[in-house]
Amino acid sequence: MIEVRNLSVTYSSFSGKFVALDRVNLKVKKGGIVAVIGPSGCGKTTLLYAMAGILKNYTGDVLIDNAPINPSKHKIGLVLQDYGLLPWKTVMENSLLGLRVKKRVTLKEKKYAEYILSRMGLSHLTKRFPSELSGGQKQRVAIARAFIMKPDILLMDEPFSALDAITREEMQDLFLDVWKSESVSTLFVTHSTDEAIYLGENIAVMNGVPGKIVDVLENPLFGLRDVEDREVYWKLKSELKKLIKGK
Numbered sequence: 001m002i003e004v005r006n007l008s009v010t011y012s013s014f015s016g017k018f019v020a021l022d023r024v025n026l027k028v029k030k031g032g033i034v035a036v037i038g039p040s041g042c043g044k045t046t047l048l049y050a051m052a053g054i055l056k057n058y059t060g061d062v063l064i065d066n067a068p069i070n071p072s073k074h075k076i077g078l079v080l081q082d083y084g085l086l087p088w089k090t091v092m093e094n095s096l097l098g099l100r101v102k103k104r105v106t107l108k109e110k111k112y113a114e115y116i117l118s119r120m121g122l123s124h125l126t127k128r129f130p131s132e133l134s135g136g137q138k139q140r141v142a143i144a145r146a147f148i149m150k151p152d153i154l155l156m157d158e159p160f161s162a163l164d165a166i167t168r169e170e171m172q173d174l175f176l177d178v179w180k181s182e183s184v185s186t187l188f189v190t191h192s193t194d195e196a197i198y199l200g201e202n203i204a205v206m207n208g209v210p211g212k213i214v215d216v217l218e219n220p221l222f223g224l225r226d227v228e229d230r231e232v233y234w235k236l237k238s239e240l241k242k243l244i245k246g247k
């Protein structure tokens with residue numbers, strides 16, 4: 001279980017202090033996936049950075065199985081919108097980066113990496129460099145890398161928003177398929193209601209300045225495609241829109 005308790009973040013800059021997050025509370029059950037949705041600027045990236053330990057200036061707690069999250073002890077997978085691949089390393093080398101920081105890669109880990117890369121449809125591209133890949137392929141490498149490290153938590157920041165609509169749907173399906181078999185606790189940030197409805201077992205809605213979580217909804221449509229003909233889809237969508245706008 002991942003638990004965020006009363007997490008607040010204040011940025012300090014020349015123009016003074018800015019409260020970005022105000023007492024955010026959130027839970028992700030073991031092997032679960034929660035979608036966080038909210039308008040641009042409400043603090044979604046700030047939340048992930050605090051959880052990932054990139055941003056250290058926060059108050060409140062981030063707990064993994066009741067122990068404070070610790071980037072040197074826990075494995076935190078982070079997938080960003082701009083892929084975060086190292087241009088001078090091949091697909092295989094990039095995929096192993098999450099492991100290499102700590103130690104030599106074992107044969108078992110290498111085999112697992114090959115398995116995940118094949119699940120992500122990348123087996124034939126392992127010797128290529130990022131500049132030789134499409135946007136969708138780059139994002140597949142970034143996601144593969146995150147799975148390969150077997151993270152305690154997977155944090156994803158709008159990973160598909162830079163992709164065209166068709167590639168985005170393919171990537172969502174591919175991600176969900178691997179996620180289901182590997183069962184990794186995941187927090188997924190998006191600004192798309194449809195993506196939240198497809199990829200969130202629960203949907204946490206953020207809004208406002210400072211950002212806070214205004215509601216967490218159960219999602220009966222998780223993992224289902226072609227739901228536009230269902231009444232519950234339109235109800236959920238309009239409820240999400242209202243919550244996002246703060247009405």
Ligand SMILES: Nc1ncnc2c1ncn2[C@@H]1O[C@H](COP(=O)(O)OP(=O)(O)O)[C@@H](O)[C@H]1O
Nearest residue numbers: 011013018020039040041042043044045046047
């Ligand atoms: N380093 C920073 N210094 C000051 N303000 C920041 C900094 N980073 C982000 N912000 C502000 O914090 C708010 C939340 O930003 P962010 O977490 O990126 O939102 P989101 O990901 O939801 O679009 C925004 O108003 C943004 O301008």
Ligand SMILES: [Mg+2]
Nearest residue numbers: 044045046157
């Ligand atoms: Mg953001």
